[in-house]
Amino acid sequence: MNHYHVILFDLDGTLTDPKAGITRCVQYALENMGIIEPDLDQLEGFIGPPLQESFSTMYAFDADQTSQAVAYYRERFQTTGMYENELYPLIPELLAELKERGKVLAVATSKPTVFSEKILQHFHLDAYFDVVVGSNLDGTRSAKAEIIQTILDQYPEYDRQHFVMIGDRKHDLIGANRTGIDAIGVTYGYGSIEELRSENPAHIVHSVEQLMHLLAEAAPKGLETQRGQ
Structure with a gap:
């Protein structure tokens, strides 16, 4: 979008x-x-x-x-x-296209920041991201809303409508809802379609390819792309 x-x-x-x-x-x-x-x-x-x-x-x-x-x-x-980890297909292409469009990209994860940064480096994704925010090793800052808010605070020049959280579990969508930003649920991860729908995301997509299309094109809020289309 x-x-x-x-x-x-x-x-x-x-x-x-x-x-x-x-x-x-x-x-x-x-x-x-x-x-x-x-x-x-x-x-x-x-x-x-x-x-x-x-x-x-x-x-x-x-x-x-x-x-x-x-x-x-x-x-x-x-x-x-x-x-012991694999990139989903087309993720590097998605990130490269978004950066070419001038987007600010962030990682918001409950995994400790230090491990998240190493994983991004391992897959050569670190150069795409402007900021990586995860939990602390002592277990603090593990709630997704707190993690998202930390990122929002770093970009006060943008209104909430200019942010979106993309994730596969309800914790991602709950965090977005609590911080007042849109969310996109992805079903190719580990959350069920019912889990995602229950948190009323702005959009639900079923593949990285569909996510690429959604982020590149204008689409009405509430769109749910059908699996395989």
């Missing part, structure tokens, strides 16, 4: 497919906590939300157990897991 000047992207499930790395690191953490989970598909719920929230809600860990589980997770993630 031409009126969006500052475009915020979630990282996991939006720019990259991190399933192998995240689920294997969660599996490693759980094993060290005495829980065996052989099915990585059962751990997809960890993709997107803050780790602290997921360990607490999915395994009923208390604060100390959650901190220990996160520490185990990061043992594997910082050496191996962050690189």
Whole structure:
């Protein structure tokens, strides 16, 4: 959309497919906590939300157990897991086109900033982004609304209507709603269509190609592109 000047992207499930790395690191953490989970598909719920929230809600860990589980997770993630990751097709082309159009690009992720920056560098995407904001290693600034607001504060010259948040989970859309900016939900990541629709995004798309078209062309608010078209 031409009126969006500052475009915020979630990282996991939006720019990259991190399933192998995240689920294997969660599996490693759980094993060290005495829980065996052989099915990585059962751990997809960890993709997107803050780790602290997921360990607490999915395994009923208390604060100390959650901190220990996160520490185990990061043992594997910082050496191996962050690189068990794949770019979604056409992401570099999308980012290059947006930069050519003069857009300000940002990453807004619940993943710690230090890891997010390394992942972007690994995939040679870092040059496209003007700012990368994630959580802190101590678990603070993990709520998506707080992360988005941090980015908004860096661009006071733009009105809220000039920002848009793109993500695959409800946390991305909730954060956009709470900060008063539009959101685009993408279904090629890990959130269901029902999860995305429930947060009333301005648009829903089903592929990076459709996202490219939407951001390049004027489209009425509320458009939902049909899968495969």
